[in-house]
Each structure stands twice: as structure tokens, then as C-alpha cells.
Amino acid sequence: MYPQRRLRRLRKRAIQPLFRETKVLKEDLIAPVFFDENLSERKPIESMPGQFRYPVAEAADVAQRLSESGIQAMLLFGIPKSKDESASEAWNEEGVIQNVVRAIKSEVPDMVVITDVCACEYTSHGHCGIIGDTPCGPDLLNDPSLELMMRIAVSHAASGADIVAPSCMLDGQVTAIREALDEEGFEDIPVMSYSTKFASALYGPFREAADSGMAFGDRTTYQLECGNAREAFLESEMDLSEGADILMVKPAGFYHDIIASITSLGVPVAAYQVSGEYSMIKAASEKGWLDERSVVMESVKSIKRAGADLIITYFAEDIAGWLNEEQ
Ligand code: PBG
Numbered sequence: 563m564y565p566q567r568r569l570r571r572l573r574k575r576a577i578q579p580l581f582r583e584t585k586v587l588k589e590d591l592i593a594p595v596f597f598d599e600n601l602s603e604r605k606p607i608e609s610m611p612g613q614f615r616y617p618v619a620e621a622a623d624v625a626q627r628l629s630e631s632g633i634q635a636m637l638l639f640g641i642p643k644s645k646d647e648s649a650s651e652a653w654n655e656e657g658v659i660q661n662v663v664r665a666i667k668s669e670v671p672d673m674v675v676i677t678d679v680c681a682c683e684y685t686s687h688g689h690c691g692i693i694g695d696t697p698c699g700p701d702l703l704n705d706p707s708l709e710l711m712m713r714i715a716v717s718h719a720a721s722g723a724d725i726v727a728p729s730c731m732l733d734g735q736v737t738a739i740r741e742a743l744d745e746e747g748f749e750d751i752p753v754m755s756y757s758t759k760f761a762s763a764l765y766g767p768f769r770e771a772a773d774s775g776m777a778f779g780d781r782t783t784y785q786l787e788c789g790n791a792r793e794a795f796l797e798s799e800m801d802l803s804e805g806a807d808i809l810m811v812k813p814a815g816f817y818h819d820i821i822a823s824i825t826s827l828g829v830p831v832a833a834y835q836v837s838g839e840y841s842m843i844k845a846a847s848e849k850g851w852l853d854e855r856s857v858v859m860e861s862v863k864s865i866k867r868a869g870a871d872l873i874i875t876y877f878a879e880d881i882a883g884w885l886n887e888e889q
Pocket residue numbers: 678680682690729730764765766767768769781835836837838
């Protein structure tokens with residue numbers, strides 16, 4: 563009548579730390595950071611309390627601060643001084659990201675600099691590439707946009723980026739970028755593809771952060787429908803076959819099953835805890851409804867448990883601080 567198998571034996575307070583299956587480490591984390599060419603001082607992002615748009619001049623300081631907390635990698639987003647239909651600022655040698663990358667790599671050379679390769683912060687219409695007329699109305703044109711991504715990726719690599727991360731969900735994005743990089747002598751620069759990116763309502767706060775709201779339409783003709791698990795797997799499988807070095811699932815929290823399925827492909831998997839995931843936790847914590855630190859740690863631990871090797875999160879610096887306290 564009494565149980566012989568008692569799993570609680572290993573949960574005694576002193577013993578249980580020996581059996582923790584999942585640990586989040588500082589080196590698992592990538593901090594996304596926004597740089598705005600129009601600013602001379604940092605500006606708070608209202609929909610993401612605790613996050614800022616930084617001026618280009620602060621790039622090295624931000625990298626230094628993250629590095630001191632133990633964060634080894636950053637994912638960079640830029641807001642340019644001008645936008646146009648063809649996103650020409652995105653591949654300007656003296657553009658916002660290009661200048662930020664050079665500043666960080668010259669002052670904090672050990673920081674791994676990853677750049678978001680996309681056009682939505684740089685186009686006047688806010689879409690991720692070139693828009694043209696199609697039989698169903700104006701829409702993102704795949705192949706002309708690929709040429710744009712090739713130029714952007716090469717310009718990021720030329721300014722010193724360690725890894726490029728295409729986020730535009732174009733067909734053939736990895737092949738195109740790989741070929742362009744190799745052609746220019748950047749065959750050692752890895753591609754971290756946003757290979758499985760859903761058309762998610764959780765990107766809402768990011769659009770304020772990166773000033774990338776759309777003048778018309780939405781991203782559902784290029785990003786994935788949230789219920790499509792098979793297609794999500796196929797997207798990552800195709801990017802792998804095109805030569806992606808690292809795959810990514812985005813968002814992270816609502817998509818643990820997808821993260822778990824993609825780990826079977828055998829290359830490292832990153833998961834992006836996106837702006838909406840950040841803001842939900844922040845808002846509830848500010849109201850006193852959730853304990854921020856506990857919920858943040860639970861959220862990233864569960865993303866790692868699902869199989870992610872790397873976690874892109876706006877909480878990176880906070881988490882590093884908490885882990886440092888525990889040491
Ligand atoms: C740009 C891009 C987006 C995000 C990362 N890169 C926005 C989008 O696709 O609309 C979202 C990140 C976030 O919400 O934190 N393609």
C-alpha cells in the first residue's frame with residue numbers, strides 16, 4: 563500500500579541540485595540591441611520597459627557593459643536616418659549597422675557580433691524587402707529581395723560582423739547569401755538563418771522599437787502560419803540544405819514543440835524570445851502579478867529544455883546579473 567518508488571527521495575533540498583537536467587548559462591544568451599542613427603542620446607522603448615534605442619556613439623559602451631556582465635554575443639538592429647522603397651541605407655558602407663559593427667569590433671573585439679539581415683527597418687513601406695505588383699495586389703517580391711539581402715549580408719561582413727542572420731523568410735535566402743559571402747571572400751562567416759519564423763502577433767513591441775511598422779498589409783505572405791508544424795520543420799530543413807550553419811525558431815515560448823522537432827536536424831538551434839514575450843512578462847511584473855525574476859528564469863530554462871542551444875532574449879543582461887549573484 564505504500565510506494566516503493568519514491569521520486570521525492572532525490573528532491574530533498576540538499577540533494578536536488580545534483581539532478582537538475584537543464585541549466586541556463588551566460589554563454590547560451592544573445593542580447594538583441596537597437597541602434598538609431600537619428601539619436602544623440604539613448605531613448606527608452608515604451609512598449610519594452612528597460613530597453614532602449616542607443617545612439618551609434620554608445621555602441622562600444624553597450625558592448626563593453628554586456629561583456630562585463632558575461633554576455634558574449636549581441637544581435638544588432640539599426641534604425642537609419644532615411645528610408646526608401648529599395649532600402650538603400652541597409653547596405654550603405656557608412657550605414658548605422660556598419661558603423662556600429664566597426665565600433666564594437668574595434669573596442670570590444672571578443673564580443674560576437676551578429677547582424678539581422680532584413681530590410682524592414684530601412685524600407686519606407688516597412689516590409690522586409692522589395693514590394694511590387696502581383697496578381698493578388700502589392701506583395702513582397704522574392705527574387706529581387708534576395709539580391710538586396712546579398713548586398714546587405716556582404717556589407718555587414720565587410721564591416722566586421724561575425725555572423726549574419728537573415729530574417730526575411732525569403733525562399734532561397736541562405737543559398738543567395740552563402741554564395742554572395744563566398745564570392746567576396748567571406749566563406750568563414752556563418753549564416754544563422756531565421757529559418758522558422760512565424761507570422762506572430764508577439765512582434766508588436768518590436769515594431770515600435772525598430773520603427774518597422776508596415777504602411778499596408780502584413781507579413782503573412784512570407785512568414786509562417788502559427789498552426790503549421792510540418793511546414794515549420796520543412797522551412798528549417800530547407801535552410802539547412804542551403805547551407806545554414808545555425809537554425810532558428812521564432813518566437814520561442816509558444817513554439818517549444820517546433821524547437822524540439824528542429825533539434826533532430828543536427829545543427830545548433832537558436833530560439834528568439836521576442837519582444838511580445840518580453841513585454842508580457844514585464845507588464846505583469848510591473849503590476850505585481852508575477853515575480854519577474856522567477857518567471858524569466860522559468861521561461862528561458864524551458865526554451866533550453868525544449869532543445870535550444872542559444873537563446874536570443876531581451877532579458878540577457880538581467881539574467882547574466884542574476885547568474886553572477888548566484889556564483
Ligand atoms: C525583422 C525582424 C522582426 C523581429 C526580428 N527581426 C520583426 C518582424 O518580422 O516583423 C522581431 C523581434 C521581436 O519581436 O523581438 N524581420
